[in-house]
Structures are given as structure tokens and as C-alpha cells.
Amino acid sequence: MKYELKYLDEHGVLFLKMLAELKDESEIKELMSEIRGEYEKHEFDRILCDISHSGSSISKEARRAFKDTASMVDFKRIAMVGGNPPMRMMAKVILAVTGTSKNTQFFKNKDEALKWLKEN
Secondary structure: OOOEEEEEEOOOOEEEEOOOOOOOHHHHHHHHHHHHHHHHHHHHOOOEOOOOOOOOOOHHHHHHHHHHHHHHOOEEEEEEEEOHHHHHHHHHHHHHHOOHHHHHHEOOOOHHHHHHHHOO
């Protein structure tokens, strides 16, 4: 699997850790379906995404799949951790296209991100 997904009970947050680049539409749809399942199960509205190991690019197909599936969940806050400059830029593009950039912040580490998610 190219990612780890788990609900952090102690923080009331979903944690997504990318382990490799998601390249095609089926991978994105599978991920978003799992996120939706956790979203319904735990009724959370915040997510922490660690993109440290997600590669350095996002294919056009993957960007389109993220846009098409973004409405599956409605996050109040999205915290992003890690990622090299090109990946962070691509993440910002996807967040803008999906309409979630205003709810998102980038952080250097998980602790800072969790603090922001808890406070906001």
C-alpha cells in the first residue's frame, strides 16, 4: 500500500501518511473511499497529511482524480507536514482546485500541525 491511514483518537484527527506517489485515478479513488469510510465512522472534521515520502510530482490524472473526489469529505482543517518544495507546490495547486486551500496550513513537524488542528 502506498499510504497509511488511521484515526488518532487522542486528537480527534485522521492521520494520512503517504509512503509513495499515487499515480493513477484508481489509487486516488481507493484512498478517498477509505478516507470517506473513516470520516463516516468517526465523524471528524480535521486531517493531518504527512507528504514527506510522496514523491516530487503529481500526474495530471491524479490531480483530476483528487478534484473529482474532493467532495466526498468536508474537512474544517487540513494540516500538511513535510514534502519537498515541488511537492508542496503541487499540493497547493490541488488544494486550490478542490477549494480547500483556505482551510489548510503547512507545518515542519507533526506536533506543530496537531497543535494547530486542536486550536482551530
